Amino acid sequence: MIALGWLVAMFVAAPLLVVIPISFSDAVSLEFPPPSWGLRYYQAYFADPRWTQPTINSLIIATAVAALTMVLVTPAAFALVRHRFGGKGAVNLLLMLPMVVPHIVIAIGYYAFLSDIGLLQSFPGVILAHTALSVPVAFLVLTASLKGFDRTLERAALSLGAAPWQAFLHVTVPVLWPGFAAAALFAFVQSFDETVVAIFVSGATTETLPRRMFDSIRMQADPVIAVVSTLLFGVVALLALAAMLRRRAGG
Amino acid sequence: MDGAYLEIRDLVKSYDGKTRALDRVSLSARRGEFVTFLGPSGSGKTTTLMVIAGFEAPDAGLVRVAGQSMAGVPPHKRGIGVVFQNYALFPHRTALQNVMFPLLMRKVPRAQAARKAAEMLDLVGLADFGNRHPRQLSGGQQQRVALARALVFDPTLLLLDEPLGALDKNLREQMQLEIKRIQRALHVTTVFVTHDQSEAMALSDRIVVFEGGRIQQDATPLEIYNRPRTEFVARFVGDSNLLRARITDPGAGIAEVEGLGPSRVLPQQAQVLPNGQGTLLLRPEALAPAEADAPNRLVLAVEEVVHFGDSALLIGRAGGVTLRARIGGRAAQGIGAGAQVPLGWRPDAAHLIGA
């Protein structure tokens, strides 16, 4: 069992074990294992606006997606966890739909829809499309932490003289903070590494990093791609680690 | 309702529109009184507490505190301190910050709030724990913080919902004394909820026994123990022998008691028994080793002896009924299963309950 576990772990980690060494290669073209070591690809990456611009685009888009997702998901999660109402099941299902619809279908749908309303290849267009994809994950995470929230804490706050909004601000939000943070993080990551939809709806000036990578590998197999992969993985891993450490510190 | 500080009248509450969680609950408490709601799980104790605190609206009835109707007053404007069963301490705040919270909500300046909160922590014996977070405190310590937090703003009432349920026995007894001490010191009118009858006996000025959303009896602990109004109360509070009884001579106080035959009871009790039918309550300690002058005698065929050191419980049969007798530990020495023990009881040690 343990051996099998290691095997699976190796299999999952294998691409990283290839990509990370290549990013530190000194070879002129993609080559594994690297014949010699250096930082030339990193220099190339940081010097080339064709790489840095998509990186900035991706960061802008992912941040906006995280914010917009939270604005949408927070009231939805509170309503669905705390209240009973007609059509609750349907609302729940609709919210989770983007999770089961293939990304390519969503991509084509948004392509048609965004071009109709003139937002194709614009920041708002990409942000909207990515938000739709982020909602289910963020909703799941937030719902889970909301379900675990002990409402007697709010009652206690009320009994101690806090108005309902004060109870929400001083008790509910701080206690649920890790849940909010995790939900936003998932939304951010979901957008930051999303490729299919971005290929369809982002344009020359709004190109995201994964889309740039896709274009790049199709044309020339630029070794800088290994650097970007490493950085991309680094960002995601760092965020995940931060979330994990927070949880541990939170007890 | 002379001097009633908390007054509850005819509360009715249904959660589902069919069954009544509260069915015309009325009671009152004087200022500074310690009142306990005692009853089995689901009998409506918490619901009554939540109506008082304003978290549940009653379908009918009224709650008055210090002469003021609470109808339409939201929980945060009632000024009632509540200690919840799971303490409900704010996990992201230290003990001191938890206790400061109600003061800050009342716009008390921070420095003054900190001072007052520290004093209150001192009163509950946690002067050195102000900087700890709830998760760094033991159950008993969390309990004290919750108590300090509910008291620091000089509440009109203190409500505690089974606050000691999660603690082990020793700690529970220690906290009972502590709560009583603090309650006396602050002279705060208190409603305490428990399903533990010995806890209720130990703490209360008055006990209100709940069952099925109704009040079965509202009296002092001794009254509840010695003169329960219903069989339910007799069974719920303390150990008991309950035997069918039929009055045969009200004037002389003679009753035909199940298993025991004609027995002497108090005439004043026999005379008020409806239809002359009822139940005789004999607390196990009312059955004593027979003395020459005991008006009622029986011989217990002992089946089991449980020794407690200071006393012992004899369980056996007499006249076809099972009886429990609690006698002194010394007197119980040498008594074992199979023994025939002569016992007696006095009319004033028994109590007749109307059928």
Ligand SMILES: Nc1ncnc2c1ncn2[C@@H]1O[C@H](COP(=O)(O)OP(=O)(O)O)[C@@H](O)[C@H]1O
């Ligand atoms: N929030 C609620 N929703 C529906 N029914 C409830 C709720 N709270 C309590 N009840 C019901 O009301 C009755 C009284 O409950 P409760 O006041 O909690 O009793 P106790 O505190 O004495 O155990 C029970 O039958 C219980 O199932």
Ligand SMILES: [Mg+2]
């Ligand atoms: Mg309860």
